Amino acid sequence: GENVEQHPSTLSVQEGDSAVIKCTYSDSASNYFPWYKQELGKGPQLIIDIRSNVGEKKDQRIAVTLNKTAKHFSLHITETQPEDSAVYFCAASKSRDDKIIFGKGTRLHILP
Amino acid sequence: KAGVTQTPRYLIKTRGQQVTLSCSPISGHRSVSWYQQTPGQGLQFLFEYFSETQRNKGNFPGRFSGRQFSNSRSEMNVSTLELGDSALYLCASSLAGPRGGGNEQFFGPGTRLTVL
Numbered sequence: 001g002e003n004v005e006q007h008p009s010t011l012s013v014q015e016g017d018s019a020v021i022k023c024t025y026s027d028s029a030s031n032y033f034p035w036y037k038q039e040l041g042k043g044p045q046l047i048i049d050i051r052s053n054v055g056e057k058k059d060q061r062i063a064v065t066l067n068k069t070a071k072h073f074s075l076h077i078t079e080t081q082p083e084d085s086a087v088y089f090c091a092a093s094k095s096r097d098d099k100i101i102f103g104k105g106t107r108l109h110i111l112p
Numbered sequence: 113k114a115g116v117t118q119t120p121r122y123l124i125k126t127r128g129q130q131v132t133l134s135c136s137p138i139s140g141h142r143s144v145s146w147y148q149q150t151p152g153q154g155l156q157f158l159f160e161y162f163s164e165t166q167r168n169k170g171n172f173p174g175r176f177s178g179r180q181f182s183n184s185r186s187e188m189n190v191s192t193l194e195l196g197d198s199a200l201y202l203c204a205s206s207l208a209g210p211r212g213g214g215n216e217q218f219f220g221p222g223t224r225l226t227v228l
Binding site: 001006034036041042043044045046049089098099100101102103104105 | 153
């Protein structure tokens, strides 16, 4: 079945710098790649997603890139702020009918 | 519009007992998925229900079961609890239609289960 690997497991960046989280997936049939942010005491919340017919998507300070050939996708956060501190999960799904498989998460710390 | 609600928020059980967790999806959402979250394994998919039928299933033992009611509310049951079942159980609903999802999952706050 599908397997999603996420790196790093922990990331600390200075406020104002950029953060990059990387994920790889195993099933070349995967075509939907969402990113979720989980704050303390809350459930994960979708922050951005990308489908396989697009190579890059941007929403203000957040961007996601997808390399289908290499089967990896990345989350980029620019001009990081204290409120960006959270756990981030990448995920992959093969089709609209299939389950979503999550990576193990990255704990992002924004240092003052 | 109210979000996904889960009850109870916290639960303490002992080994061998069984437990039932409840999830009320966002109004109009017919798909409900359940996930187990642990520090070592991240978010692991348990199962998805749509229109009272289990549509997808993860790799968990038969001790984990669920059901969905006609109003889309869902329950998850774990029988013969083990220490390793201690986790945060998250429920998510989506606007997935009859032919599937791939849509945004809206998560509840979770139920924290501790097995002693």
